[in-house]
Structures are given as C-alpha cells and as structure tokens.
Amino acid sequence: MRILLRYIGGSRSLFSGDPFTGGIQTRFKKPANTAQTRLETRTLDNKLNLLAFHHRRLSIVLSLYSLVSAKKSGPFVSIQLLSRWAPHAGVNTLTAGELLRKYPHVFKVFTHPMRKNACCKFTSKFVDLLKREDEILIEMEDENVIKIRKILSMSVNGRVHIHAIRLMRRELGLPENFRELIIMKHSQIFRMVDLEIVELVDWNEKEGSLCFSAEVEKWREKEYREKWLSEFETKYAFPINFPTGFKIVPGFKERLKNWQRLSYVKPYERMEKVRVRSCGGVERYEKRAVGIIHELLNLTVEKMMEVERLAHFRKDLGIVVNLRELLLKHPGIFYISTRGNTQMVFLIEAYKGGCLVEQDAVYGVRRKMLELILLGRRNTRELKEQGEGEVDREFVVEYNNEGGTKDGDFVIPILRSFSQ
Numbered sequence: 001m002r003i004l005l006r007y008i009g010g011s012r013s014l015f016s017g018d019p020f021t022g023g024i025q026t027r028f029k030k031p032a033n034t035a036q037t038r039l040e041t042r043t044l045d046n047k048l049n050l051l052a053f054h055h056r057r058l059s060i061v062l063s064l065y066s067l068v069s070a071k072k073s074g075p076f077v078s079i080q081l082l083s084r085w086a087p088h089a090g091v092n093t094l095t096a097g098e099l100l101r102k103y104p105h106v107f108k109v110f111t112h113p114m115r116k117n118a119c120c121k122f123t124s125k126f127v128d129l130l131k132r133e134d135e136i137l138i139e140m141e142d143e144n145v146i147k148i149r150k151i152l153s154m155s156v157n158g159r160v161h162i163h164a165i166r167l168m169r170r171e172l173g174l175p176e177n178f179r180e181l182i183i184m185k186h187s188q189i190f191r192m193v194d195l196e197i198v199e200l201v202d203w204n205e206k207e208g209s210l211c212f213s214a215e216v217e218k219w220r221e222k223e224y225r226e227k228w229l230s231e232f233e234t235k236y237a238f239p240i241n242f243p244t245g246f247k248i249v250p251g252f253k254e255r256l257k258n259w260q261r262l263s264y265v266k267p268y269e270r271m272e273k274v275r276v277r278s279c280g281g282v283e284r285y286e287k288r289a290v291g292i293i294h295e296l297l298n299l300t301v302e303k304m305m306e307v308e309r310l311a312h313f314r315k316d317l318g319i320v321v322n323l324r325e326l327l328l329k330h331p332g333i334f335y336i337s338t339r340g341n342t343q344m345v346f347l348i349e350a351y352k353g354g355c356l357v358e359q360d361a362v363y364g365v366r367r368k369m370l371e372l373i374l375l376g377r378r379n380t381r382e383l384k385e386q387g388e389g390e391v392d393r394e395f396v397v398e399y400n401n402e403g404g405t406k407d408g409d410f411v412i413p414i415l416r417s418f419s420q
Contacts, residue, residue, distance in 0.1 A: 035325040039336065042328065045243040047354030048346050049339045055304070056340025058370050060091055061106055062170075065122060065130070076121035079109070104380050105372040126372055133365045137175040140362070144174050144182055147299050149189065149200065150212055154267045154292055156318040158203030162196050164312035171309070173301040173362050212268045214291060215298040219349075236263050236287070238294065239349040240332035256332075264288045267295045289319045289326055294333065294347065301362050303350035307336065307343040 067085050068077050077085070083096035091099060100107045100120055109120045137144070152160055162179060165172070175181055183190045183198055191201050220234045237260040242248075264287040296313065297303055311323055327334040327345055335346045350357055359367075 035322060035328055038328040039324070039338070042331065042336070043243045043246045045335055045337075048335055048351065049337045051351075051354055052304075052337035052342075052344040052346075053339040054370055054374065055302075055344065056342060057373050058366070061103070061369075061373060064091075068122070075127075076110075076112075076119050078112075078115075079118045079120060082120060102376065103373055104377060105375045123372075126369065129365055129369050129372075133362060134175065136361050136365065137173060138181070140173065141182065144172075144178065145186055145189065147172055147174070148178075148182060148198075150268075150299060151296070151313075152190075152198070152200045152203070153212055154295065155316045157199075159193060159197055159199040160316045161312070162198055164309075164316065165198075167309045167312055168300070168305060171300045171302070171305045173360075214267050214295045216291070216294060232261060236261065238290070238330075238333055241348045242332045243335065243348075246331065259283065259287070262287055264291065267292045286321060286326060286329075289321055290330060290333065292317050292319060293323075293327070293345075297334075297345070297347040297350075301360065301366070302356060303347040304344055307345050310345065 064082075064085070068082075069075055071077055079096055079100070082100075086096050086099065100109055106123060106126050107120050108123050109118060111117070112119045148165070151165065152158055162183075165174070165178070169176065169178060183192065189201060190198050193199050216238060219239050220237060223229055223237070224231065224234045240256070240260075262283055264284045267288070293310070296310070296317075297305065307324055307327070314320065314323065324336070324343070327336055333348060335348050337344045337346065356363060
C-alpha cells in the first residue's frame with residue numbers, strides 16, 4: 001500500500017492539470033545559453049558604453065558631411081533636402097531641424113541670398129579639423145603601408161578584399177583614396193590580383209610572415225621581465241581586465257589559467273590544419289582567432305570597431321567561428337557595447353577609466369571634433385563673435401558660376417532628376 005501511495009504521489013509531480021490533460025508530462029526546459037542571451041546578461045561597462053554612444057554621434061555627423069560635400073552645387077544644402085538625407089545617414093530619432101539646433105558648433109544655418117530658402121553648412125572650425133585629419137593621414141604614409149602589410153600577412157593566402165579594408169578605412173586611419181596613394185604607389189610591396197583583391201608580392205605560403213610580431217608580444221615580454229614570471233606562464237598569455245562587477249563562478253579561474261597556458265599558432269605564423277579530436281584542437285583554433293582579432297584591434301586608431309565590419313575579414317583571415325560568440329566568451333579581453341544601435345567591440349586593455357591610453361595625432365583631431373559635438377548649445381556667444389551667424393557671399397558667386405538665375409531656379413531640380 002505504501003508503495004502504491006508513493007507511486008501516486010510521484011506521478012502527481014510529473015503530471016499536472018485537469019482530468020483531460022493530466023496525462024501530459026511536464027518537461028522543464030534548460031535556460032538558453034546563446035550569444036544573444038550572453039549579450040543581454042553580460043557585465044556592463046558604463047564608461048565604454050558612453051564612449052560608444054559619443055562615437056555613434058560623431059559617425060552620424062561625418063556621414064552627413066560626406067553627403068553634403070558630394071553635392072555639386074556647393075558645400076551647403078537646404079534643410080528640406082537634409083531632412084530627406086538624414087535617414088540615409090542614420091538619423092532616425094531626430095528631425096533635421098532638431099539636429100541643427102542641437103549642434104550649433106557643427107552646423108551653420110543661413111538664408112540663401114538668391115533662393116531665399118533656409119540652408120545649412122558645416123562650420124569653419126569643424127571643416128578645418130577634417131582638413132587637418134586628411135593632412136595627417138597623408139603624412140602617415142609609412143605607418144599605413146605597415147598596417148596594410150600586417151593585415152595581408154595575417155591572411156590565409158596573403159590576399160585580402162579591398163572592400164573589407166575600405167569599410168574599416170576610418171578605423172584603421174587610412175586616407176580616403178588609399179588604393180591609389182598606398183597600394184598602387186607601392187607596387188614593389190602590393191600587387192592587384194583583381195579590381196577588389198590585393199596581395200603581397202613577397203608572400204611565402206610555407207613560412208608565412210616572420211618579419212612582424214604581434215603587439216601582445218610587448219606585453220608578454222614586459223610581464224616576463226618585471227614580474228619574474230616563467231616563460232610557460234607568459235608565452236601564450238593575453239592581458240585580462242574584467243569590468244567592474246564581473247562575477248567569477250567556481251572553476252572559472254582554473255579554466256582561465258589553463259587557457260592562458262594553451263599554445264596556439266600566432267597571427268603572423270603559418271596556419272596549420274587543426275585536428276578537432278586532438279587535445280585542445282578546437283581551443284587552439286579559437287585562441288588563434290582571438291589573437292587575430294586582438295592584433296586587428298591594435299591596428300585601429302581608437303582600438304575599437306563595429307562587429308559587423310569585423311565580420312568582413314572572416315574569410316580572408318581564416319576565422320570561421322561565430323565572431324560575436326567568440327568575443328563574448330572572453331570578457332576580460334573584449335567588450336561589446338550596444339549603445340547607439342550598433343555593436344562596437346573594444347579592446348579593454350587599451351582603455352583606462354574610459355580613456356584611450358596610447359593616443360596619436362589622428363585621435364587628437366577626432367577628439368576635438370567630438371568636443372564640438374559635446375558642447376551642444378553651450379558657448380554659442382563665441383559663434384556670433386566669430387561671424388558664424390553671417391551669410392557668406394561666396395555662395396552667390398558659386399551659384400552664378402553655374403549659369404543659373406534667380407528667375408529660372410525652378411529648372412534646376414528638374415535637370416538634376418534627368419541627370420540622375
């Protein structure tokens with residue numbers, strides 16, 4: 001009898017519901033452990049999130065500048081036309097008028113002297129910073145040649161699609177026409193295989209590229225000398241810096257220690273075939289992917305980039321794993337921020353207190369651009385003293401040179417629609 005009652009009691013815990021659904025067994029689902037759930041439950045870094053949000057603001061303003069500067073009639077645009085261009089530049093939460101009023105140190109609103117409509121252009125201070133950035137990028141020709149050589153040296157066969165480099169042009173600090181200024185100019189180093197593929201001239205498939213060493217090797221040598229650590233501890237290790245509030249579960253330190261000691265094929269060495277069933281085969285392959293992404297982030301100006309743009313290097317660099325899942329697996333090396341409707345990956349060791357540790361001239365100019373955006377509507381009295389509120393007569397001369405007159409202004413939009 002006791003056995004029968006025990007059986008009935010156990011069945012009630014497994015089967016629930018009314019008499020019609022009582023025979024259906026209740027199954028308990030394990031919590032999902034995917035890249036999306038890891039992204040939602042990760043430890044947040046507020047300083048890097050704020051930096052990603054500011055970077056998104058700057059990228060929106062620069063995309064608007066590229067649209068306005070490409071306009072044939074001059075470096076200005078009507079507010080009506082800007083309101084149609086804004087969604088293509090990523091401005092989805094603000095109207096064109098709100099955007100212009102929010103950043104008076106970046107945009108200058110004026111009335112066109114002939115058309116009598118409201119127009120806007122970029123302030124002289126912001127344009128001067130853009131010109132200064134272009135000058136610095138051209139002066140850094142030797143550094144840019146080394147950057148492209150390193151990217152090609154990390155590839156599988158010494159070839160990379162130019163489209164992937166073009167998408168990361170600004171992050172890498174390359175000039176806009178880098179194909180002509182760097183690749184075509186240095187024909188003794190680079191060779192164009194196709195219209196969109198570049199390769200190294202001295203590529204050796206068997207030996208790889210042994211003339212370069214990863215940036216992490218400097219940290220390993222420093223740890224070996226200053227902290228008196230053994231070569232076994234530092235030869236394949238990476239700098240680990242967890243964000244504030246990161247929870248360490250039992251057994252995590254031991255797994256991290258074993259992963260730091262795990263050997264792998266370094267980014268500039270020849271890639272060997274990975275045996276999945278061998279001891280640590282998959283882990284070595286993933287660690288090489290971590291080393292390649294680590295080195296690629298070190299080549300950027302601000303030590304960060306969009307995850308979507310990083311994915312364009314997967315095939316050329318031999319990274320066949322899920323990038324976002326790989327980045328979330330190593331929270332002490334990389335940090336993914338979702339502020340600004342984009343996923344930005346940061347190299348944690350390159351930042352301290354939300355600021356970049358090693359800064360160059362290009363970063364200094366971009367920081368000044370960001371300061372003009374962050375000023376908002378403060379210090380607007382200086383703009384009036386500098387004459388930014390006055391109407392420039394140069395637009396009248398430029399507009400007359402096009403052959404148009406005030407009475408025939410209505411013809412210009414029709415002609416542009418036919419030309420397009």
